[in-house]
Amino acid sequence: MSDKRIRAIAKDAAIQITAVTSIETVERARQIHQTLPTATAALGRVLTICSIIGSQLKVDDGSVTIQFKGNGPLGSVVCVSDSEGNVRGYLQNPACDLPLRPDGKLNVGAGIGQGYLMVIKDIGLKDPVTGTTVLVNGEIAEDITRYFVESEQIPSACALGVLVGTEQQVKQAGGYLVQLMPGYTESDIDKLEENIKNAGAMTAMLEAGMTLEQIVYKVLDGFDVEILEKSEFEYRCNCSRDKVIRALISMGRKELTELMNEQKNTEITCQFCDKVYSFTSDEIGELLNKI
Numbered sequence: 001m002s003d004k005r006i007r008a009i010a011k012d013a014a015i016q017i018t019a020v021t022s023i024e025t026v027e028r029a030r031q032i033h034q035t036l037p038t039a040t041a042a043l044g045r046v047l048t049i050c051s052i053i054g055s056q057l058k059v060d061d062g063s064v065t066i067q068f069k070g071n072g073p074l075g076s077v078v079c080v081s082d083s084e085g086n087v088r089g090y091l092q093n094p095a096c097d098l099p100l101r102p103d104g105k106l107n108v109g110a111g112i113g114q115g116y117l118m119v120i121k122d123i124g125l126k127d128p129v130t131g132t133t134v135l136v137n138g139e140i141a142e143d144i145t146r147y148f149v150e151s152e153q154i155p156s157a158c159a160l161g162v163l164v165g166t167e168q169q170v171k172q173a174g175g176y177l178v179q180l181m182p183g184y185t186e187s188d189i190d191k192l193e194e195n196i197k198n199a200g201a202m203t204a205m206l207e208a209g210m211t212l213e214q215i216v217y218k219v220l221d222g223f224d225v226e227i228l229e230k231s232e233f234e235y236r237c238n239c240s241r242d243k244v245i246r247a248l249i250s251m252g253r254k255e256l257t258e259l260m261n262e263q264k265n266t267e268i269t270c271q272f273c274d275k276v277y278s279f280t281s282d283e284i285g286e287l288l289n290k291i
Contacts, residue, residue, distance in 0.1 A: 003023065003233055004232060005020040005055060005230070007227075008216050008228055010223035011226050012224040013223050014181035014183040014184040015178060015179070015180055015181065015184065015188060015192065015220065016181060017176055017216055018056065018177050019176035019212050019216050020048060020174055020175060020212070021173070021206065022047060022051065023173045023174070024234065025048075025087060027170040029089060030170055032235075032274050036094065036095055036096065036097035037097050037106055038098045038106050038108060039094045040164055040168070041108050042111055042140070043091050045141070045161070046077050046140060049144050050081045051081050052176075052177050053066070053081065054086075054087065055233070059124045061083065062082070062122055062124060063081065064080070064121050065080045065118075065119070066078070066119055066120075067117070067120075068138070068140070068143070069116055070112035070116075071113040072114075072115075074091055074111040074112055074113075075093045077089065078090060078091070078271075082236075085231070086234055086236040087233065088238075109139045110138070112135065114135060116132055116134055117133050117134075117135055117143050117147055118130065131147060131150075131151030131152065134146075141175070142158075144177075145158050155180040156178060156179045156180070157192070157193075157196055158175065159176050159202045163203040163206075174212075178192065191222055191223070195218065195219050195221045198218075237273035237275070239275060241277055244277045245287065247268075248268070248279070249287055249290060257288065260284040264280070266278070266279045266281075267279075
């Protein structure tokens with residue numbers, strides 16, 4: 001099954017919003033990586049915002065990579081999205097699970113810790129466009145907001161949420177990114193801030209049965225809203241045996257020779273989908289002959 005995305009603008013103000021439900025995507029990631037609740041929430045939030053940012057790319061074959069590198073027990077969190085918002089990701093410690101915060105929410109901030117956020121956009125130029133910011137609190141949404149303000153000079157507001165059930169399954173997941181475009185006014189900011197405060201948490205709105213359209217209209221309450229696009233996305237890994245072969249060849253003759261001599265069978269596991277690619281020593285020898 002696919003998840004939903006909606007993109008809209010305020011016609012009477014310089015505001016755009018992209019909102020998504022990502023429950024299928026996050027649940028798929030949980031099943032692949034066997035994440036415990038804190039890890040599920042962290043990976044799910046990054047997958048959600050990565051998909052949103054990826055869908056905003058202006059080139060068909062573009063991609064965006066988001067990396068949260070903190071000193072917390074979760075380790076690094078890495079997600080990649082194509083320009084259609086199809087996304088994949090992994091984190092270093094999927095078995096990380098921390099006590100709940102005093103407010104009863106999953107403690108993603110403590111799991112990420114202090115560190116930095118890196119966003120890499122491949123938009124068809126000679127070199128990717130990279131931006132790096134120091135983490136605010138590791139809770140993902142606030143860190144993304146800082147990134148847009150500091151690295152892209154776009155005033156933004158981000159809301160992300162993952163609700164994990166008692167059986168560790170993903171009950172709700174989604175988020176939105178609101179951005180102010182050139183020409184906004186202070187009154188636009190004031191109205192938007194009040195709306196976001198009144199809207200509350202993303203997962204609470206989803207749990208209440210609100211549709212993406214209703215969420216968009218609530219966040220942009222009082223503005224003249226125009227829905228520009230409705231689309232779908234999913235968790236999608238683009239790994240293949242051919243890509244693994246190219247990666248093995250790029251290791252060089254010395255490393256491949258050691259693999260061939262030391263192991264009867266070599267197994268390469270994709271970090272994003274956990275698919276295992278097996279090679280016999282004879283197949284490694286054939287790759288050596290190609291170098």
